[in-house]
Amino acid sequence: EVQLVESGGGLVQPGRSLRLSCAASGFTFDDHGMHWVRQVPGKGLEWVSGISWNSGRIGYGDSVKGRFTISRDNVKNSLYLQMNSLRVEDMALYYCAKDRGPGISYYFDDWGPGTLVTVSS
Amino acid sequence: DIQMTQSPSSLSASVGDRVTISCKASQDIRNCLHWYQQKPGKAPKLLIYDASNLETGVPPRFSGGGSGTDFTFTISSLQSEDAATYYCQQYDNLPLTFGGGTKVEIK
Numbered sequence: 001e002v003q004l005v006e007s008g009g010g011l012v013q014p015g016r017s018l019r020l021s022c023a024a025s026g027f028t029f030d031d032h033g034m035h036w037v038r039q040v041p042g043k044g045l046e047w048v049s050g051i052s053w054n055s056g057r058i059g060y061g062d063s064v065k066g067r068f069t070i071s072r073d074n075v076k077n078s079l080y081l082q083m084n085s086l087r088v089e090d091m092a093l094y095y096c097a098k099d100r101g102p103g104i105s106y107y108f109d110d111w112g113p114g115t116l117v118t119v120s121s
Numbered sequence: 122d123i124q125m126t127q128s129p130s131s132l133s134a135s136v137g138d139r140v141t142i143s144c145k146a147s148q149d150i151r152n153c154l155h156w157y158q159q160k161p162g163k164a165p166k167l168l169i170y171d172a173s174n175l176e177t178g179v180p181p182r183f184s185g186g187g188s189g190t191d192f193t194f195t196i197s198s199l200q201s202e203d204a205a206t207y208y209c210q211q212y213d214n215l216p217l218t219f220g221g222g223t224k225v226e227i228k
Contacts, residue, residue: 035217045157045165045208047217059215062122095164105212107155109176111164 002026002110004096009115012086020115022079022096027110030054030074033099035108036081038092038117048094049081050104059104063089083117091119123147123211127220135228140196142223144187144209152188153213159222160205168207169194201227 008020020036036048049060049070058070069082079096093116097108124147134140144154156169167176169185172192182197196203204227209220 044222045159045210045219047210047219050215050217059217061216097164100170105215105217107167107170107210107212108157108165109167111166113164 002098004098004110004112006094006096006112006115009094009117011118011120013121014086014088014119016086017082017084018086018117020081020083020094020096020117022112024077024079024096024098027098029072029077031102033057033102033104033106034072034079035097035099035104036070036079037095037097037108037111038090039095039114040092046092050099051079052104053102057104086117086119088119091117093117122216123150123214123218125209125211125218125220127207127209127223129223130221131224131226133226133228134199136199136201138199140199140203140225142194142207142209142225144192144194144220146190146192146211146213149189150211150213153211154185154187154192155210155212156183156185156194157208157210158203158205159208165208196225199225199227203227 003025035050093114095114096112098110100109126145152172157165159165206222
């Protein structure tokens, strides 16, 4: 059974940094691209970033480009999101999601339960 | 970026009704579109991929169609467990983008 478990969320002040992690199990991690998708409670879904199986292709949403960095460790079966210069508008539930394919341009076929990031002074 | 516009933003229908949701892309995305269902407090779940293909295990009352810029998602006979928000998502170009969602309520 595929399991994706996010961690690292919490309360952070505007302008500060936070690093999210996603521990993956139940599938061959380095066969799949991985993504971060966020959702403000009560609002819609926003793709944040994706990384291909070998980190050869990486993409970011416009609102986080230059501030967030996605990475992965295929030995530890883990996905990360380094979030710098956080803004109030980054406050959301952050989901880790698995791509059906090895790249970052297909669909999300498994999701974690999410980790909540609160940005407030 | 490709903008995805869903309509309506919400609807209310009775059990057994046929429900149709529209998703329009701001440019031609061929058939590079998926549909997800999200229930309150849960992560989204894939229902339809590549515009019209039913994901394994998804009931056949769900279907999708369209290509280019205009897509539809249909529930042929609405069930009480279908109360949820439905999202379309394009993957023709990065950044991946979602529609704003359609909340389906049961009368």
